[in-house]
Amino acid sequence: MAPPGVVYLSQRLPRVCAPPALIYLLYLLAKDFWAINLPNSLVLATIILSPPLALALSVEWTIRRDQRAAATLGAVIPPQVPHRWPGSVDILLKSLNNFKDGYPGDNMEPWINKLGHMFNVRVLFENRIFTTEPEHIKAILATDFSNFEKGPVFRFQMESVLGMGVFNADVDMWRFHRSMTRPFFSKERISHFDNFDRHAEDAIQQMKARFRSGHAIDFQDLISRFTLDSATEFLFGHDVQSLSAGLPYPQGSSTTPIGQAEEHPADRFARSFSEAQTAMAKRSRYGLAWPLLEFWVDTAKSHLGPINAFVEPILKDAVEKKRRDGELGLKPVNGQLEDTLLDHLVNYTQDQRILKDEILNMLVAGRDTTAGTLTFVIYLLSQHPRVLFRLRQEILAVVGSHTRPTHENLREMKYLRAVINETLRLFPIVPFNVRTSIGATTWPSKRADGKPYYIPARTRCPYSVFLMHRRTDLWGPDALEFDPDRFIDERLHKYLTPNPFIFLPFNAGPRICLGQQFAYNEISFMIVRLFQNFSSVSLDPDAQPSSSKPPPSWTNGSGRKSIEKIRPRTHLTMYALEGLWLKMDEGTEVE
Template sequence: MALATPGVRFLTRNSLYLLLSSSLAVYVNNVFFETSNWMFVIGTLLCLPLISTIIVVSTKWSVRRQATAIGARVIPEVRGAWPGNLDILRFMIKKIKTGYPGDGLIDLHVKYGPALNLRVTWSDLVMTTSPEHIKIILATDFHNFVKGERFRHNMEAVLGTGVFNSDGEMWKFHRSITRPVFTRERISHFDLFDQGANKAIDKLKGRLREGHLVDFQDLMWRFTLDSATSFLFGHCVDSLSADLPYPSNTSYPPPQLLTPQGNAANSFARAFAESQEVISFRERYGWIWPLLEITKDKTHEPMKIVKAYIEPIVNEALERKRSTDPEANSKGGEDDETLLDHLVRVTDDPTVLKDEILNIMIAGRDTTASTLTFVIYFLAMYPQVFERLRQEILDKVGQRRPDYDDIREMKYLPTPIAETLRLYPVVPFNIRESINATTLPSEDAQEKPYYLPAGSRIGYSVFLMHRRKDLWGPDAEEFDPDRFLDHRLKTYLTKNPFIFLPFNAGPRICLGQQFAYNEMSFMLIRLLQTFKSINIDVNAVPPEAKPSPDWANETGRKSIEKFFPTMHLTMYTKGGLWVTMKPA
């Protein structure tokens, strides 16, 4: 129903503002003009921007006065060509769909410095790439920077009250109920990794034997979905049972699904990705996004599919708990206990359980799959790195199944993963909201600190920070895993660890980072034990997923990339990554 849409709710919540404008128009009309009804309507419409202008100007004046009073300065405000910087918003939204990550923002940071105020739709939105600012936000002044009500409102249709969309006591609760599952024994779940890796590699080898390309990103999405559901629920959704897709530029038949489970898993994965796309654009449009969803809630249909998939699993776990001896439920801690088993011992609330499962699913599936895809892309682009890594694997592990000690002792294996996460961190942009007014230091010691008012939205980009040449050296945009081994490690990273934050930092640091690292390492070892070379076919992606020819005229990585990196909540490869591999 239209009454339930975000747009209608937005207009209802702001009816007082509209009433104030109408009242002002009535007063002006009665006192000064005594004109007809149609003039009253025009007056109402004119009073809306008048009141808005008064609020905007008075707020800016107040902020400047507060900054001056404490010896600080306001954060530089970007000046667009259109009112409300709507031209900048339009450009940014277009580039999200058709451009390279960071397009537009890079130039603005060059012009305005590491901290700037986009001021889109007359609303402050500070962006920073400063490691000192990010350190304050994530660690040293953690309690002053929260997700905030606006962020939760934008994301709640998908993330609910899960760990990524909560603050305060609710965040502590979610953090506490998931932490016990990420022990060393559980993050080293090599039986689980081996089952998934074997299925994925068998699928890969089968398609290659047919003489066809494989979308490696699609394969990794399936692998990590199966691994995540095995880890979370105790049973695999078996998305790898479905046939693999063919490139869009071929006349091969559409893939045939082999099992109902594979069909359901694919539908869930597509719907989950679509819902994340919707809420990511809500965040980028700011406070005006409900006006784009007047007639319908764009998350409604995909989330129906997601909930229909998750809810029976949650309900089954709750029913299993009710039918189990209460004393056994209270003890828990068995080695084969899944995350869901653990969660249902803590709470009976199906909404809390669903929200937490979906939050962990994003962390456990999307992020790992994307990073593995980017690593394989770089190994194909840089065959010398591939050869060096493969040699280390054969020397240290041979053809046997790797174990925890193998991964821990390998020196070169972590570096291509780290370098990939540096250039393509899976969560490239993030945002917080300040509770109290504060200051942020200037990177130029001669300059006054920046003033940040209470209630300010402040975004930070590890994607842009990871590529700053003043932080990483003149070769910051080059792919070179050796930077994590040679003198550059001490020159740049060791003295300033906050310049490298692929897993966040501070109290909200990713609990599953070691699990993800073990899973990625295991899969890479198995792949390089099996294949002796990788090649990318750039012609297999659909035309809209190919990098624009104009990219070649740009600078940095953008000018040489052979794939199209893009994002919703997390980064991924537009159109997939189509590869061929030669068996060893």
């Protein structure tokens, strides 16, 4: 296959060459038919300048067209972020710098303060209408769902790794994936806790051994192993046993890890998958032009070796099992032969690509999202010991210090759910997302004249629940504080109940997360098990890599940035840069 940059340029070569070709044709006509001899230098200059001039005219024509269409509907064009360089390259560079070193969404703050919560960030001559308004996000996800799709740009950016899986699919392919997976997430399946308990016990015993030896652990690493093992067993019936590789020690430690963790296939998969997601997320800043930055090598695709080595044996085993069952004349009756989601999928299709794409998409959903949420739960509890004390009181009162929690126990623990929801509010696991409009539409505005905003057809519309969840006008003056009681006390009825679209950690509408309750169950179960065994949690700055600590400049920043002790980062999901290094004290009673 040709390099990405070559493919990109070849597809656009006719458009780029058309203006110079037209100028040269006019030159020949002037010379041969009208006997007009133009200076060669003028002709050459005109040919060279014709592509950027044509681009400028095209941009101006598009702006004028949208203004006329908006006026026809009694609407207005969204406010545009000002730029200094052609193509808003200065905005692009600022976005890339924030992606690399900044606090999530920090680059948006000046624009929000100046223009409001909805504006056009026009980058590389492409409209990107960004919003954190609940009514706009509601339209995208629910009330105008049929007019918004992931879109060709998103698929182009993600296809290297996610293929045509459910996260990357639209219309018929999305419905196909949805219909395949929905029946598997029944209450009976997601409330079966043997899987969680077995892996939680393994993780906690390793934690105790490490703490007793006087060392900190990277909780994010440990919990990612826990969720990978439980997810692969639940989804595919194939526990990859990543916890058996042993936990990493802090940098500079003279202690040798048990086993060869860096050689474990699950570790190679996790590292490559994370790097591939980072590469795909970086592409979103460039839009369609990302191949120019990965001209000779598809960076995301270059990480597929370890990913394929991890996934393909799982897929092969499932297909082989299906073949053997067929030879024996066994057919699924009431799902009895469908022990796992992969068994279920194989009964729908034998297409290797579809199955592989769905496996990778489900691993993002089943591993990364839950691990990230648990990481931020524990981080926030380390900073709020009073919340942890109250949470342990509830856990020990409802479940006890040793009993395995049941589904009914988890439903009874209101404060536990509030702690999880408040974490998801401050650190939603998918902080930024995007859809593309299919046809032109309008969104309500808060303008004095009441005119709505015009959204052109085929326009990318990024939105951020991360920034929406932190808005003081939506959540109250204490919106930046971690306070689980807001999901229990009068603030719940004041803010969230009348406007449920201000809280969207699992998306909404037809594409709402199918695994939402599964995630709540797994997160809740692990939190209960952790604090049945441990009474406190504290960060270990000595173990934390220096590059993962917030820079001194954050201290004077606005919002939560000034108080963070870790560096939140995003690719497709949110995570803590270089881990969450901490220590915990054992205890079975509330002090």
